Amino acid sequence: MNPRKPGGAVTILLILGAVIVGGVLGGGPGAVAAYLTTQPDGPTAPPVMLPEFPDAARRYLPDLTVAGLADDWLEKANGYKCSPSDITTRRSQAKNLMSCTTTEAGLSSMDVDIEYDGDAQIQYVSVRCGHKPGSNYCKTLFAGLGDALFFRRRELAKQAAEWAGKNVDGDNINTSIGGVRLSVDLGSHSITAIPDA
Amino acid sequence: MTWRRLRFVALMVALVMLVAGGAGGYLLTRSERKTSYRASCGNLYCIPSLKASSVVDALQGRGFTCASKPSGSECELRIGNTTYRSRVSNKNGLIYSYDNSVNSHSAGEASASTKAFLVWLAALPFSDDPVLIEEINGWLLPRLGGGADVKATIGGYNYSLTALDQQYLRLAVSVGSR
Numbered sequence: 001m002n003p004r005k006p007g008g009a010v011t012i013l014l015i016l017g018a019v020i021v022g023g024v025l026g027g028g029p030g031a032v033a034a035y036l037t038t039q040p041d042g043p044t045a046p047p048v049m050l051p052e053f054p055d056a057a058r059r060y061l062p063d064l065t066v067a068g069l070a071d072d073w074l075e076k077a078n079g080y081k082c083s084p085s086d087i088t089t090r091r092s093q094a095k096n097l098m099s100c101t102t103t104e105a106g107l108s109s110m111d112v113d114i115e116y117d118g119d120a121q122i123q124y125v126s127v128r129c130g131h132k133p134g135s136n137y138c139k140t141l142f143a144g145l146g147d148a149l150f151f152r153r154r155e156l157a158k159q160a161a162e163w164a165g166k167n168v169d170g171d172n173i174n175t176s177i178g179g180v181r182l183s184v185d186l187g188s189h190s191i192t193a194i195p196d197a
Numbered sequence: 198m199t200w201r202r203l204r205f206v207a208l209m210v211a212l213v214m215l216v217a218g219g220a221g222g223y224l225l226t227r228s229e230r231k232t233s234y235r236a237s238c239g240n241l242y243c244i245p246s247l248k249a250s251s252v253v254d255a256l257q258g259r260g261f262t263c264a265s266k267p268s269g270s271e272c273e274l275r276i277g278n279t280t281y282r283s284r285v286s287n288k289n290g291l292i293y294s295y296d297n298s299v300n301s302h303s304a305g306e307a308s309a310s311t312k313a314f315l316v317w318l319a320a321l322p323f324s325d326d327p328v329l330i331e332e333i334n335g336w337l338l339p340r341l342g343g344g345a346d347v348k349a350t351i352g353g354y355n356y357s358l359t360a361l362d363q364q365y366l367r368l369a370v371s372v373g374s375r
Contacts (some may be wrong), residue, residue, distance in 0.1 A: 022214025042245025056260020
């Protein structure tokens with residue numbers, strides 16, 4: 001065999017070696033470069049929100065104004081006295097508090113609290129009745145709230161007034177009518193209205 | 198073929214393979230990375246490409262109040278007796294975990310708002326993948342009725358739902374650590 005000329009097997013082995021060495025030396029750094037510089041494809045925006053997704057617009061009792069409750073229902077129709085309160089504690093996150101109380105002699109401790117941001121932005125209404133369970137004063141007052149809450153949605157007013165009158169002496173019970181959560185508590189003998197989330 | 202010529206040919210072959218191997222390795226790894234479910238962000242893993250700020254913006258668009266914290270943002274909205282909270286932790290602008298809760302103070306089935314809130318959050322890593330969204334909703338919705346705390350791995354992400362008490366639902370999602 002002539003040492004000046006490589007054999008067939010040697011030629012094939014050498015070429016194969018070149019292929020493997022070149023491939024490994026190139027492929028390794030190539031892969032590392034890609035790993036370091038490439039970020040995966042992902043979402044470019046959050047998903048679409050359903051209409052029911054929580055919205056700050058629903059923080060307020062729908063179609064209700066402070067004037068409608070305080071002026072029309074309590075002061076004009078029932079002779080209550082209403083005034084903005086300095087008390088800073090709130091049951092809701094509202095900025096303002098309007099307190100209304102009866103002025104009729106002998107009918108003490110019937111109070112209405114309205115927590116609100118603006119006139120049409122009521123977050124919480126509470127009616128407290130100091131009379132004993134079974135009193136018709138409380139029944140009339142609670143039913144009156146049920147009616148007044150739906151001043152602009154008359155189709156629901158009857159249902160709300162009936163529920164509030166019937167459950168005036170109920171304890172820790174609640175219902176949801178037209179996006180409003182009504183709750184009666186016997187301990188404080190009160191009925192409250194908040195938006196139903 | 199002489200030895201000299203063979204050496205030359207072998208060198209050329211090695212050089213061509215070096216370039217071809219480099220390109221091949223690069224392209225293969227790149228396509229593999231592109232379809233991975235998690236991106237690198239510093240020393241952590243994150244949701245790919247979805248900016249934490251776009252999530253916070255979307256919540257603020259619905260009237261959530263958001264505050265900046267060292268690890269991210271905390272958003273909150275209260276409606277009646279229900280408080281919705283979301284804490285989004287980010288690194289380099291990408292989300293590595295987020296933790297959400299609904300405190301409703303009321304028993305019974307989760308409200309439509311609660312479902313809409315949690316379903317949206319659960320789908321954050323997959324808003325471009327309807328199949329995975331369906332899978333996660335199929336896991337999440339039946340469990341919002343309460344009664345158990347559960348964990349699952351979906352699309353590579355760790356989901357943890359606290360629902361022992363229906364009045365307090367919590368959904369935590371993380372991408373996992375290195």
